[in-house]
Amino acid sequence: MSRILFTAAGCARCSIVKKFMRGSGIAFEEHDVGGDGKERFGQFYRANRSAIFRGRDGIEFPVLAEDAAIRQGVAVIIGHLHAGTRLDGFIGRSGLSKGWVGGLHVSGGDPAAKDALVAVLGFLKKNGLKLQLDTDGRRASVLKTLLEQGLGDRVIMDLKGPQALYSALVGEAIDAGEVLRTMQLVTRFPEYRFETTVAPVRRPGGDPVAVSYLTPAEIEEAARWLKEATGSHKQPYLLRPFDPQACSEDGFKSVERLPANALFRYRSAARKHQVLTESENAPW
Amino acid sequence: MTYPSVYPTGATLYDPERCWNGYTVFQAKEVGALLIDMNGGEVQLWKMLHGMPNRILPGGFIIGSTGERSTAFGSQDGIDLVQADWDGNVVWRFNRYEYIEDPGEEPQWMARQHHDYQREGNPAGYYAPGLDPLTDRGNTLILSHKNIRVPRICDKPLLDDTIIEVSWEGDVIWEWVCSDHFDELGFREDAKNLLFRNPNWLQSGGGMGDWMHINSMSVLGPNRWFDAGDARFHPDNIIWCARETNITAIIDKPTGKIVWRLGPNYDETPELQQLGWIIGQHHSHMIPRGLPGAGNILIFDNGGWAGYGSPNPGSPTGFRNAMRDYSRVLEVDPVSLKIVWQYTPVEAGLPFPVDANRFYSPFISSAQRLPNGNTLITEGSGGRIIEVTAGHDIVWEYISPYWGRMLKINMIYRSYRVPYEWVPQVAKPRQRRIEPIDVTRFRVPGASPAGPQREVAVEGVLPYRPDAALCVRTDHDKDIFR
Numbered sequence: 069m070s071r072i073l074f075t076a077a078g079c080a081r082c083s084i085v086k087k088f089m090r091g092s093g094i095a096f097e098e099h100d101v102g103g104d105g106k107e108r109f110g111q112f113y114r115a116n117r118s119a120i121f122r123g124r125d126g127i128e129f130p131v132l133a134e135d136a137a138i139r140q141g142v143a144v145i146i147g148h149l150h151a152g153t154r155l156d157g158f159i160g161r162s163g164l165s166k167g168w169v170g171g172l173h174v175s176g177g178d179p180a181a182k183d184a185l186v187a188v189l190g191f192l193k194k195n196g197l198k199l200q201l202d203t204d205g206r207r208a209s210v211l212k213t214l215l216e217q218g219l220g221d222r223v224i225m226d227l228k229g230p231q232a233l234y235s236a237l238v239g240e241a242i243d244a245g246e247v248l249r250t251m252q253l254v255t256r257f258p259e260y261r262f263e264t265t266v267a268p269v270r271r272p273g274g275d276p277v278a279v280s281y282l283t284p285a286e287i288e289e290a291a292r293w294l295k296e297a298t299g300s301h302k303q304p305y306l307l308r309p310f311d312p313q314a315c316s317e318d319g320f321k322s323v324e325r326l327p328a329n330a331l332f333r334y335r336s337a338a339r340k341h342q343v344l345t346e347s348e349n350a351p352w
Numbered sequence: 353m354t355y356p357s358v359y360p361t362g363a364t365l366y367d368p369e370r371c372w373n374g375y376t377v378f379q380a381k382e383v384g385a386l387l388i389d390m391n392g393g394e395v396q397l398w399k400m401l402h403g404m405p406n407r408i409l410p411g412g413f414i415i416g417s418t419g420e421r422s423t424a425f426g427s428q429d430g431i432d433l434v435q436a437d438w439d440g441n442v443v444w445r446f447n448r449y450e451y452i453e454d455p456g457e458e459p460q461w462m463a464r465q466h467h468d469y470q471r472e473g474n475p476a477g478y479y480a481p482g483l484d485p486l487t488d489r490g491n492t493l494i495l496s497h498k499n500i501r502v503p504r505i506c507d508k509p510l511l512d513d514t515i516i517e518v519s520w521e522g523d524v525i526w527e528w529v530c531s532d533h534f535d536e537l538g539f540r541e542d543a544k545n546l547l548f549r550n551p552n553w554l555q556s557g558g559g560m561g562d563w564m565h566i567n568s569m570s571v572l573g574p575n576r577w578f579d580a581g582d583a584r585f586h587p588d589n590i591i592w593c594a595r596e597t598n599i600t601a602i603i604d605k606p607t608g609k610i611v612w613r614l615g616p617n618y619d620e621t622p623e624l625q626q627l628g629w630i631i632g633q634h635h636s637h638m639i640p641r642g643l644p645g646a647g648n649i650l651i652f653d654n655g656g657w658a659g660y661g662s663p664n665p666g667s668p669t670g671f672r673n674a675m676r677d678y679s680r681v682l683e684v685d686p687v688s689l690k691i692v693w694q695y696t697p698v699e700a701g702l703p704f705p706v707d708a709n710r711f712y713s714p715f716i717s718s719a720q721r722l723p724n725g726n727t728l729i730t731e732g733s734g735g736r737i738i739e740v741t742a743g744h745d746i747v748w749e750y751i752s753p754y755w756g757r758m759l760k761i762n763m764i765y766r767s768y769r770v771p772y773e774w775v776p777q778v779a780k781p782r783q784r785r786i787e788p789i790d791v792t793r794f795r796v797p798g799a800s801p802a803g804p805q806r807e808v809a810v811e812g813v814l815p816y817r818p819d820a821a822l823c824v825r826t827d828h829d830k831d832i833f834r
Contacts, residue, residue: 339448
């Protein structure tokens, strides 16, 4: 198998990947895109433009080309090199810089691969990177392990909504006790916050199934649940607007946006139980 | 500003035939919300009800605040905004804007209200025919504070101004945050540079920059400009002014964007140059429909010291680099920017500029247009309220007798005149003319009577000249404004 690693001069994440590969005995060919690999990367980029992610700060390095497969970013590459596809659900695109690694989805992966996840995150942490985890309440046991191992500098919990609608919001049967345990675990990390996207939900029981946005009363209920679970009415809690056009689920793309100022009523409702609730401005 | 040590307080002038008679409400320093009649009779005191400002609503209701946050942690943060009835019962309260945990204080919700608010139904916060504020329902716009950090404005913590709309039930349903619109404020590079280094630094709360200091906020209400198709003046749009930056602006309610602005610079067009540099102004608002001058902008242009910009001899760093030692009340056409009416030291009959500082309040103050065309002016720092006619005659004057014990000043932040009908609990008071005292003859007990005891003639003396020169020029000198 051919492995080409495109690196950038001064890129600490590139050094970490190289260190992992060398330590694991994985052979690779390196091209420094700022040096003699510039032309080679230019050709590679032109040929694979659509497959290469460009973030706000430009292309995320390192980039690993394994035959036809392209992987980007320190966590994704090391996760893949360590465990193949087994960590795909746990590790995604980071998008963070300045020493932070994100895209670490505690709820998204296979719990059976937990040990591999711990090994990869442990390597990243040991090499000086700070880890931002996210969770929607599922896989509380994975989160607990990461907490115990010190493998999370910040955790963001996407609290989907009130308990009664949680399964409908996630799209699968949810153990409310597990969500509750997650809320409790989240508060034990060094840095954390809770977020809820004021999203449309398929209302259970109707025929046809009715779709409507979470209501202020339901957000209030979510905030109350958060208070009861954590024993605090002062959790950092952010409400976010839902953009149907950016939604990956086709069924919601035709839903109308909430008016730009709509989140204030939700914020007022949530503040009855979570006094520090803030809302994110809608970009529209 | 040149006060003798002894002078009368209470009502000092009153011409009932030329006044727009009614009650006047104001915050009596360290006493409470005071309602007075035209003769200065104290009709009712809502004892210790704070108010920035106090306002009377139809039915004898009053709006104010139950207290202020410690200045160790905040600056001018009203704990809440309440509506109380004639008997002092609180019938509406808002405080759920921010949950505050100040060290050593009980954690509590606070409105952080300061300087202004407006109840639905009435745009500018004072009487206008057919535009009564709601008293048992409706939304309230509130000018509030928020602590922020915005490194591109300043590397220090900032005290920001926000405007929130609150439902009768107490839900915040709209919010405007001033710093979000920094790029729309028209600052030049020198102002931005200085603002970054000194954002009007306060020691409160560990230090913060009160960078804008918005001190008034009201709704435009229905107006002729919008009726003629000028969308900048949509009736829902909001006008505010900011003391530290010399800015008056109108924001578009749906987007929050600034759609009309006066300041911070007054040298950029001939119209602005003609208007003159407005400094530290207060109570900029659009005169409501139904009142003389409706649609024009009424401004109490304090003078004093304000603004960010280039250094000059009076401002070595450029902080508060605009200065003037007298005030002006300006009524400005918002489209042509021409002054339609004004009350300045000149109209007050004070030799200019040598005695101009006798009409001067370097902070607070307000102006209210009355239905008969008079204007109620609060010259706040000296605790003086006057009602002047369109022709600039003073037909009513009142000096607050309430000096604070902690802050020894009889200041009045703002006052409002309301119709007698808005206070149905008491009978319309008797209105008694107060003739002006001839101060040249008035003597206090113990003083000698006026006039020399003996006069003698000196041979050869000439009459005093009408064009006699002073050490500085005055408006009697024809070339002074050349």
